[in-house]
Amino acid sequence: MSLAFLIRRLFHAFLVVFVVSLIAFQLGNVIGDPVSAILGLEATDESRAALREELGLNDSYVQRYIRYVDRALEGDFGLSYKHQRPAGDIIAERFPATAELAVLALVLSLLLGIPLGVVAAIWRDKWWASLLMTGSIIGVSLPTFVIGILLIFLFSVHLGWLPSFGRGETVDLGFWTTGLLTKSGLLALIMPAVSLAISQVALVARLVRAEMLEVLRMDYIRFARARGIRDRVVHFRHALRNTLLPVITVSGIQIGYLVAFAVVVEQVFQWPGLGTMFLSALTESDIPIITTFLVLIALLFAVINLIVDLLYAVSDPRVRLAKG
Structure with a gap:
């Protein structure tokens, strides 16, 4: 099995996970208001503004996405709004x-x-x-x-x-x-x-x-x-x-x-x-749970398809030869 074949498959897997992470992060902006999900509808404007600042929701989209990816790489997918526990746990x-x-x-x-x-x-x-x-x-x-x-x-x-x-x-x-x-x-x-x-x-x-x-x-x-x-x-x-x-x-x-x-x-x-x-999580607008689930499924699909491609190439040499 050639190194180029393996690199191509790894790049495809990374691309799938990256695109899904973008979509999942964007869904967090349109599914619901996390401030309302945490504080409820009767919260004061001051408490809402303070929580938005604490969660970093006032930052730009790019800043929030970079922060999200950086934490995700460390295994931190945020706290569940409902359970107040790490979404990963x-x-x-x-x-x-x-x-x-x-x-x-x-x-x-x-x-x-x-x-x-x-x-x-x-x-x-x-x-x-x-x-x-x-x-x-x-x-x-x-x-x-x-x-x-x-x-x-x-x-x-x-x-x-x-x-x-x-x-x-x-x-x-x-x-x-x-x-x-x-x-x-x-x-x-x-x-x-x-x-x-x-x-x-x-x-x-x-x-x-x-x-x-x-x-x-x-x-x-x-x-x-x-x-x-x-x-x-x-x-x-x-x-x-x-x-x-x-x-x-x-x-x-x-x-x-x-x-x-x-x-x-x-x-x-x-x-x-x-x-x-x-x-x-969908009914409760629990965005950390939703985004973590979607990224996990994308990662699962990417890893499984990578393994299948490698097994297929090992089983049938025509696959890797054709790609070469």
Whole structure:
């Protein structure tokens, strides 16, 4: 892997984070008045003016942005207007819940989507393969909140098997709080993860099917069959390995997507993660929380896409050669 390839990818990642930080900082100027959010509407003009001076809101836009970036590089994203605590600490407390939800949803989407896509490609002329693809269209089309509500009605209200809200009992591991080590935590995680994963299962299945059909038409697959190699070996050792390269890219994007767009699922199940925190911050004009969340998501997307690009270049030398 060439140094120029790595530098280009690092520059792209930096550019994404820089642009999003500008947008996030600008949102802080238009979402609401932080002075009103802190002091309330009945505060005197003198107290408002004093707070604006203390927060540096009377400075120019450039001065405030430079100060914001300088503090952010030191890990200081400001105090939450509502909680009067560092925004970074609040994000750190909520991140484990969203991370566990997103990772489990990704694992489910890959474990189910890849086999379904392979089966639908190999036996594409069967009626049940067409049924699988029809089901995948439904899975992509259904909003996640509808899936969540249906799951709550079936497994919580009707059957009473799973809790309808909350995270269950958690275990504090120091810097990480997890529900994976308790029974109630695992049960509480099932429905939110399934709701978040269903559309991704459909996406992965359709992608694998399309790539698998393309690979099966390649000359080396025909040569392998002409040599008398068994279909199982051709399908799973030769075809599937080359099919999984695009899945690497999609999986990387999925992680960022699942973290960023878990907002709806977390709201339906009252999951105490970043999504519910972000919606609460929007309604309360808690600008430090909003800007920190947006920058964090941008950084997450940038890092994941950087890793995916590097893995793709390692897996397929044609990528870095073409860029060179």
